[in-house]
Amino acid sequence: MALLARGSRAVAKFDDPRLSALNAEAGFQDAGMRHALTSALENGEVARASYNVGAHVWVAAVLTDRALILVKGAVRAKVMRVPLPLEIVRGPAGPKKGARVRTPLGVKTLWGSNLDADMAALLAGQAGAIAEPVVRPVSVLNKVPGDAPQLVETLGEHDAVAPTIEERKVPVRLTRRERSEARRRAGKKPRRPRLQKAWGAWVGFAPPSTIWDISYNCVMCGRALSNPNSQRHRVGTDCIKRWGSQARKIRNPALTAWEDRKARAGIERIGRQVEFDAAYARQRAEHEAALTAWREVRAGRV
Ligand SMILES: [Zn+2]
Numbered sequence: 309m310a311l312l313a314r315g316s317r318a319v320a321k322f323d324d325p326r327l328s329a330l331n332a333e334a335g336f337q338d339a340g341m342r343h344a345l346t347s348a349l350e351n352g353e354v355a356r357a358s359y360n361v362g363a364h365v366w367v368a369a370v371l372t373d374r375a376l377i378l379v380k381g382a383v384r385a386k387v388m389r390v391p392l393p394l395e396i397v398r399g400p401a402g403p404k405k406g407a408r409v410r411t412p413l414g415v416k417t418l419w420g421s422n423l424d425a426d427m428a429a430l431l432a433g434q435a436g437a438i439a440e441p442v443v444r445p446v447s448v449l450n451k452v453p454g455d456a457p458q459l460v461e462t463l464g465e466h467d468a469v470a471p472t473i474e475e476r477k478v479p480v481r482l483t484r485r486e487r488s489e490a491r492r493r494a495g496k497k498p499r500r501p502r503l504q505k506a507w508g509a510w511v512g513f514a515p516p517s518t519i520w521d522i523s524y525n526c527v528m529c530g531r532a533l534s535n536p537n538s539q540r541h542r543v544g545t546d547c548i549k550r551w552g553s554q555a556r557k558i559r560n561p562a563l564t565a566w567e568d569r570k571a572r573a574g575i576e577r578i579g580r581q582v583e584f585d586a587a588y589a590r591q592r593a594e595h596e597a598a599l600t601a602w603r604e605v606r607a608g609r610v
Contacts, residue, residue, distance in 0.1 A: 322346070326354050333358040333422050335368045336379075344385030345370060348377060357424035361416050369411075369418050371430055378411055388412045396434040397481075400427040407431065482608045490608035498598040501591035506580035509573040515566055518557040527554050 321331050324346055335358045336342050349355075353372045361367040361378065370377045376390040390411055397415050398408035406419030407427050424430055482490065523542035524533055528551050533539045542554040604610045 324349070326352075329423060330355050330358050330370065334420070335360065338366075338382045340382040341366070341368060341379045341385050344387050345377065345379050348379075348387040348389065350374070356429050357421040359418035359424070359430070360420040361411075361413075361418060367413070367416075369409075369416075371424065371433060376409070376411070376430075376433065378413065380413070392433045394430070394434045396431060399431065486608055490606055494602050494606035498595055498602055501588060501595050503588045504584040506577050506584055508570075508577040511566065511569045511573050515562040516560055517563050519560045519562075521556045521558045523554075 321336060322328055322342065326349055327346065330336060336345065349372070353374055356371045356373065359369045359371070361369050364380075366382050367378065367380045370379070375392060376394055378388040378390065380386045380388070388411065390409075395410040396407055397410055400407045400419075404417070404419040405425070405427065406417035407430055408415050409418050409430070418427075418430060421427075421430075520540050521542065522539050524539060525531065526533055526538075526544040526547050527542045528547040529544065531544050533542075533544060535545075538544055538548070540555055541548055542556070543551060601610075
């Protein structure tokens with residue numbers, strides 16, 4: 309009895325006749341989502357099927373006779389309406405037979421409908437199925453005879469009858485051959501430029517800051533000193549007994565020279581870095597343009 313009662317309640321999920329078809333679907337168990345869907349429905353809009361959206365529990369999609377309605381969230385459900393024609397990025401595939409559709413939430417996999425198990429209704433709502441078949445620029449040129457005035461005329465006719473892809477603003481899925489051809493024409497993706505780092509010239513390790521003051525004459529009596537030890541103490545062997553060592557340390561002139569070299573290397577480094585920065589800014593602008601052009605070729609739009 310309990311099972312039966314639950315079953316009968318599930319059948320009465322939607323009282324609205326516009327949504328009665330969805331009673332056969334598994335989704336929309338949540339009252340908040342049901343309410344959001346009902347209030348988003350336009351007058352006379354009839355639901356055809358509902359789908360799971362990817363692996364999201366609180367997102368569902370409903371296909372109506374005029375739009376794909378996405379219901380997201382339960383407590384304060386948000387409804388997004390994708391007017392037909394839909395952009396089907398990839399047809400039904402995989403174990404769930406899910407089709408990839410471009411939605412405001414991104415490209416999502418729609419699957420798991422009871423009413424539209426083979427996704428025929430969803431695919432019928434896509435761009436190619438509703439609009440007339442798109443004439444690609446390549447095929448137009450192939451059909452055109454060699455005569456130049458006729459070519460212009462024929463192109464004009466085609467523009468009037470079937471606008472080009474750019475005018476239609478409807479993305480067209482290229483064929484495998486066209487994709488591979490576009491890939492070949494586009495070649496390698498332009499490499500992102502790197503900011504080069506300027507390194508300072510190597511000036512060696514810093515010499516000691518002080519050195520012994522060497523004297524070649526005794527600072528007390530002026531006698532010439534030949535002993536290196538006496539030269540360091542700056543006094544002769546007799547005077548050292550009376551006056552003691554006169555050794556002292558002075559600032560190392562090599563350090564001053566080294567500091568000069570280091571400062572010059574630093575200035576040079578900054579100069580080179582400024583050049584690198586300017587080159588990097590230039591390369592980035594060039595790369596941006598090259599990347600845009602590459603993407604256009606790669607997508608087969610040019
Ligand atoms: Zn002396």
